[in-house]
Every structure is written in C-alpha cells, then in structure tokens.
Amino acid sequence: MSTPLRNALIALGITILLTATVIYAVNYLNNARLAELAAIEEQLSIDTLSLETQFLLLEAAPCDSAASSTTLTSELADLGSRLAYTESQLGTDNPQVVYLKKKYSLLEIRDYLVTKKLAAACGTKPVTVLYFYSNSGECTDCDKAGYALSYLRNTYPKLRVYSFDYNLDLGALKTLIAVDKIKGNLPAFIINGKYSHGFTTLADFEARFPKGALSTSTPKKN
Amino acid sequence: MSADALAYPFIFIAIFFESFVLVTLLSKPARDARARTKSTTTPSVAVIVPCRNEGETVATTTESLLALDYPKDKLQIILVDNASTDNTPAVMARYANNPQVRVLQAAERGKHNAVNAGIAATDAEFIGCLDADSFVEPDALHEIIPCFDRSEVAAVTAAMSIHRPRTVVEHMQNAEYSFGITMRHAMASINGLYVTPGPFSFYRHSVIRELGGFRYGHQTEDMEMALRIQRAGYEIENAPRARVYTKAPRTIPSLIRQRTRWTNGFLRNMLGEYRTLIFNRKYGVLGMMVLPIALTAIVSTVALFLLSITQFVLQAIRAIEIRLGIPLSYTLAPHYAGFDWFYFPVDTFIFLGFITLVVSVGLIAYGRHLSKTSMRLAPSLLSYLLYGLVAPLWLIRSTANVAFGKHQTWK
Numbered sequence: 161m162s163t164p165l166r167n168a169l170i171a172l173g174i175t176i177l178l179t180a181t182v183i184y185a186v187n188y189l190n191n192a193r194l195a196e197l198a199a200i201e202e203q204l205s206i207d208t209l210s211l212e213t214q215f216l217l218l219e220a221a222p223c224d225s226a227a228s229s230t231t232l233t234s235e236l237a238d239l240g241s242r243l244a245y246t247e248s249q250l251g252t253d254n255p256q257v258v259y260l261k262k263k264y265s266l267l268e269i270r271d272y273l274v275t276k277k278l279a280a281a282c283g284t285k286p287v288t289v290l291y292f293y294s295n296s297g298e299c300t301d302c303d304k305a306g307y308a309l310s311y312l313r314n315t316y317p318k319l320r321v322y323s324f325d326y327n328l329d330l331g332a333l334k335t336l337i338a339v340d341k342i343k344g345n346l347p348a349f350i351i352n353g354k355y356s357h358g359f360t361t362l363a364d365f366e367a368r369f370p371k372g373a374l375s376t377s378t379p380k381k382n
Numbered sequence: 383m384s385a386d387a388l389a390y391p392f393i394f395i396a397i398f399f400e401s402f403v404l405v406t407l408l409s410k411p412a413r414d415a416r417a418r419t420k421s422t423t424t425p426s427v428a429v430i431v432p433c434r435n436e437g438e439t440v441a442t443t444t445e446s447l448l449a450l451d452y453p454k455d456k457l458q459i460i461l462v463d464n465a466s467t468d469n470t471p472a473v474m475a476r477y478a479n480n481p482q483v484r485v486l487q488a489a490e491r492g493k494h495n496a497v498n499a500g501i502a503a504t505d506a507e508f509i510g511c512l513d514a515d516s517f518v519e520p521d522a523l524h525e526i527i528p529c530f531d532r533s534e535v536a537a538v539t540a541a542m543s544i545h546r547p548r549t550v551v552e553h554m555q556n557a558e559y560s561f562g563i564t565m566r567h568a569m570a571s572i573n574g575l576y577v578t579p580g581p582f583s584f585y586r587h588s589v590i591r592e593l594g595g596f597r598y599g600h601q602t603e604d605m606e607m608a609l610r611i612q613r614a615g616y617e618i619e620n621a622p623r624a625r626v627y628t629k630a631p632r633t634i635p636s637l638i639r640q641r642t643r644w645t646n647g648f649l650r651n652m653l654g655e656y657r658t659l660i661f662n663r664k665y666g667v668l669g670m671m672v673l674p675i676a677l678t679a680i681v682s683t684v685a686l687f688l689l690s691i692t693q694f695v696l697q698a699i700r701a702i703e704i705r706l707g708i709p710l711s712y713t714l715a716p717h718y719a720g721f722d723w724f725y726f727p728v729d730t731f732i733f734l735g736f737i738t739l740v741v742s743v744g745l746i747a748y749g750r751h752l753s754k755t756s757m758r759l760a761p762s763l764l765s766y767l768l769y770g771l772v773a774p775l776w777l778i779r780s781t782a783n784v785a786f787g788k789h790q791t792w793k
Contacts, residue, residue, distance in 0.1 A: 163409055164572045164667035171402035178397060182733040189728045196724060242724055249728070307704045311712050362707045 602647025
C-alpha cells in the first residue's frame with residue numbers, strides 16, 4: 161500500500177473517530193441538559209403539590225401560602241426559558257422535549273389554578289395571561305407576541321404569564337382550550353379571564369390589559 | 383439548501399484533510415525530508431529576478447542574492463526588466479558591472495516572458511526565480527540543492543514568510559504563510575504540490591528546457607509550470623528551512639486583488655488544460671486528493687458564505703421585526719445573569735469547527751518551528767481569525783470572474 165493511501169485511510173479513521181466522539185459528547189451534554197430539565201420539573205412538581213397541600217391545610221389562613229406561590233411562579237418562568245432554549249437546540253419534534261413540554265404545561269396549569277384560588281381566597285388581584293402559541297409555522301406573529309410578553313414580564317414582575325403550545329397533545333391543555341373557548345386564531349390570550357387574539361403592536365396589546373393592571377405593578381429597575 | 387447541510391460535509395472534509403496532513407508529517411518521507419542536511423556540493427545555479435516597477439525593492443532583493451552563502455563562480459544573478467516605467471532599470475544598471483550579475487531587458491511584456499529571457503541567457507544546471515519584492519536568507523541555497531538529489535525531482539519550493547509584518551492584514555498573511563510552510567512540507571513528501579511560488583522556487587534546467595519554458599498560465603505562470611511538471615511525471619520537492627521573505631499586500635483591497643488573480647489562475651488552469659489531472663490515479667495524491675479538495679474548498683466556501691450571509695440577513699430582519707415597538711432600553715439591555723452551563727451552545731458543528739481551528743493553529747505554529755522563522759505568533763494567530771471573513775470575498779470574486787469569463791489585469 162502506498163504511503164498516501166495508507167495516510168488517507170488513517171486520516172479517515174481519525175476523522176470518523178473524532179466526529180463520532182464529538183457527536184457522542186454533544187449527545188451526552190444534551191441529555192444532561194434534558195436530565196436537568198427533568199430534575200427541575202420534578203422539583204417543581206413536588207413544590208406545586210406541596211403548595212396545593214399547604215393551601216388545603218391552611219384553610220383558615222390560606223394566604224400564608226401566597227409567598228410560596230410567587231416563588232413557584234418565578235421558578236416556573238425560569239424553567240420555561242430553559243425549555244425554550246432546549247427546544248431551539250434540539251428541535252420541536254424531539255420526543256423528550258415534547259414530553260418535558262407536556263409536564264411543564266401541566267405545572268403551568270396547576271400554578272394558574274393555585275394562583276386563581278389564592279386570589280379568590282385572599283382578595284389579591286394578580287394579572288394573569290394565558291398565552292397560546294404555535295411553533296409549526298402557521299403563527300407568524302407568535303414570535304412578536306412572545307417577545308412582547310417577555311418584555312412585559314421583565315418590566316412588571318407581578319405579571320404572571322403562562323405560555324402553551326396550542327398543538328401540544330395533552331388532555332389537560334385541550335380541556336383548558338375548550339373551557340376558555342380558544343379558537344385556532346393564534347396568538348391567543350386570556351388576560352385575566354378575557355379572550356383576545358392576534359398581535360400587532362405593544363401599545364395595542366397593553367390596551368387589552370385591565371385598566372391600571374400594569375401601572376399598579378412595581379416596575380422592575382434594570 | 384440550508385447552510386447546515388453544506389457545512390457538515392465541508393467540516394468533515396476539512397478535518398479529514400488536516401488529519402491527513404498530520405499523519406503525513408509523521409510518516410517516513412516527511413521525517414526523511416526533515417533529516418536532510420545542507421548540501422556540500424555546489425552545482426551551477428542561476429537566479430532570475432523578473433522586475434516590473436520594483437525600483438523600491440529590487441536592490442534589496444539583489445543584495446540578498448549576492449549575500450547567499452554559495453561560491454561566486456557558481457551563482458549567477460539575472461535581473462530582467464519587464465517594461466518598467468519607474469526607476470527599476472536605473473537601479474538594475476548599478477549592478478551591471480558586477481561579474482555575478484547580468485542585466486537584461488525582456489523583449490515582450492509578461493512575467494513568463496521575463497523569466498524565459500533569463501532562462502535563455504544561462505546554462506546553469508539549476509534555475510531559481512525570485513520575485514523582486516522578496517529576499518533570502520544566506521543559507522537558503524544550501525537547503526535547496528540537496529532536494530535535487532533524486533533525478534525525478536524537477537522543482538523545489540522554499541519556505542516563505544512575510545517580511546516584518548506590521549498591519550493586521552500582513553499578520554494574517556504571515557500566519558497563512560506559516561501554515562503554508564507546514565502544508566508544503568507535508569504535501570511535498572508525497573508529491574502533492576501544484577504551485578512553485580515566485581519567491582525562490584528552483585527548477586532543473588534540463589526539465590524546463592524539455593517542457594518548453596514558462597507560459598502565461600492565466601497570470602499564474604508558477605502554478606502552470608508546476609502543473610506541467612506534475613503532468614510530465616516529475617516531482618516537486620520542498621526545502622522547509624530555505625527561508626525567503628516577501629512583501630505582502632498591506633490592505634484588504636490589494637490582498638483581494640492579488641488572491642483573486644491567484645484563484646482565477648487556479649480555476650482556469652484546473653478547468654482548462656489540466657482538468658485531466660483531477661481524479662486521475664496516475665497523478666497520485668495530487669490528482670486523487672489535493673486538487674479535488676482544493677476545488678471543493680473553493681466551491682463550498684463560496685456556497686457556504688453566500689448561504690450564511692443570506693440566512694444571517696434574513697434572521698437579522700426577523701429579529702428587528704420581532705423587536706419593533708419594544709423599548710430599546712429592554713432590547714439592548716444585557717439579559718445575562720452570570721454563567722450558566724445550561725445555555726452554553728452545544729453543537730456538533732461548533733465543536734468540529736473548534737477542532738479544525740485548533741489544528742490549524744498547531745499547523746501554523748509548527749510551520750514557524752519547522753522553518754526556524756522568527757515570528758510573533760500571537761498577533762498572527764489573532765489576525766488569522768479574520769481570514770475566514772476575508773477569504774470568501776476573493777473566492778466569490780474569482781469564481782464569478784471565471785463563470786462570466788472576466789479577465790483581470792495585473793495591477
């Protein structure tokens with residue numbers, strides 16, 4: 161065998177080995193990322209259950225669990241960011257991403273329900289937004305709406321935003337969609353129980369909030 | 383086609399080629415080439431310096447040749463003026479009385495004609511060419527001569543560096559030239575060279591005569607000659623410690639102009655007279671690997687760059703669209719909350735690209751070590767990062783020139 165041919169075969173072997181190692185390492189790191197997401201979800205699941213139990217235990221003084229609810233919502237938002245990043249890296253069709261999204265959506269619904277219960281029991285007036293989007297391409301304004309909501313949440317920390325992938329095959333989500341009578345016009349929003357859809361400008365979107373709902377919140381100082 | 387679909391095969395080929403170079407550097411022919419000692423024999427040698435408007439540098443070039451550590455009666459220097467309009471003829475005339483130097487006027491314009499005029503004026507056994515903006519180390523010739531020990535070797539290339547790089551563009555080229563030293567050394571050990579660059583390449587006179595001298599070669603007469611040598615079944619060697627320094631373009635536009643000319647020449651030679659070399663087993667590693675990969679690299683880089691730019695512009699437009707109406711104070715504010723490995727970009731292409739870059743840096747550093755060239759590595763390596771942004775510009779320009787049949791003037 162000639163030297164160049166032998167060298168080419170060795171080089172090909174090295175290249176395949178290197179590429180395989182990199183693919184394995186990337187896969188390993190992505191799995192680690194998914195595992196971290198799963199662990200966070202597991203913890204949040206326990207926290208939600210704990211909050212619900214706390215709520216039941218403190219029937220006489222349910223408002224003592226309000227602080228825990230706020231912390232939980234903030235952790236949920238962080239989980240949402242991580243999940244969105246993972247989805248952008250691994251793709252919307254990745255089975256594990258879809259599975260984690262389902263769990264995340266369930267956690268969101270439960271948090272939303274707890275928030276509503278606390279509001280009714282304690283007389284607080286949280287501003288909640290249920291945001292329904294789609295990643296499958298038919299919703300051209302979803303990215304704009306998502307970014308505007310990120311801005312609003314950042315500016316008004318008391319605003320509670322729950323984002324749902326409209327096409328996610330999840331029973332509880334379908335029920336939520338049916339109960340709130342969400343049609344296929346995306347992006348769709350339930351702002352403090354009131355349905356609206358479409359997104360044009362931030363100003364137009366802000367006008368959909370109850371009067372004073374945003375201004376009464378304490379703006380976050382950057 | 384998405385940029386990713388093109389990028390993965392491209393990066394795979396890049397890693398394969400770098401691995402091939404590394405393996406070749408470790409194999410016996412390259413080790414033997416490095417073990418080669420300086421010559422003790424001193425055959426007759428002529429160095430031709432074709433000059434066209436090189437009044438500023440031709441004296442330094444000539445002085446460096448006169449300072450070569452070689453018997454004076456065996457070394458002839460032939461200065462050939464090629465229709466200069468500056469003071470080049472006057473500077474050359476200063477050497478007219480030196481017994482080692484011969485001053486000529488080329489009858490016809492064109493670098494190949496100037497070199498041929500020099501060849502016709504000598505009977506030396508070996509003929510070297512040296513661009514009039516380059517100069518050599520005193521021991522360079524003793525490094526080159528032993529490479530001609532085997533009769534099948536028709537040409538020998540030297541180790542080029544940039545003379546005192548100052549600007550970012552010069553540093554960038556210095557890194558590239560250092561990379562070239564390693565590449566040329568590795569490829570020469572398996573006869574894979576297809577260029578005998580203007581600065582201090584040497585030829586066996588008998589072979590040049592047999593092949594009929596230099597041709598226009600689409601403004602790349604050095605490449606055309608090298609391809610003709612390979613096609614005739616001869617070999618091209620390399621002397622990695624024969625140091626030659628050359629002046630490099632100092633600005634991006636002049637660099638693009640120079641490289642467009644080189645790439646034009648390569649494409650026109652390869653797609654024209656020498657296309658039979660590609661994927662031809664008769665020409666060994668040159669035909670089966672070096673030339674196909676060189677062509678693939680040009681086509682892939684152009685396609686990848688254009689696709690990436692298009693995607694980048696589309697994404698930028700989309701990003702602006704999304705952010706329209708949101709206060710700039712939020713859009714521009716850093717949303718960075720400390721390092722979190724979770725958000726660390728983990729991507730196969732990024733990892734493979736990083737490996738390619740690290741190996742490239744290693745090959746640059748090795749080129750410096752191999753040639754024993756003093757070079758400030760840090761600025762060159764930093765400037766080298768620019769290469770990926772600039773190189774596609776001349777590749778696009780030259781590909782377009784060739785596609786639309788546009789010809790470029792020398793300057």
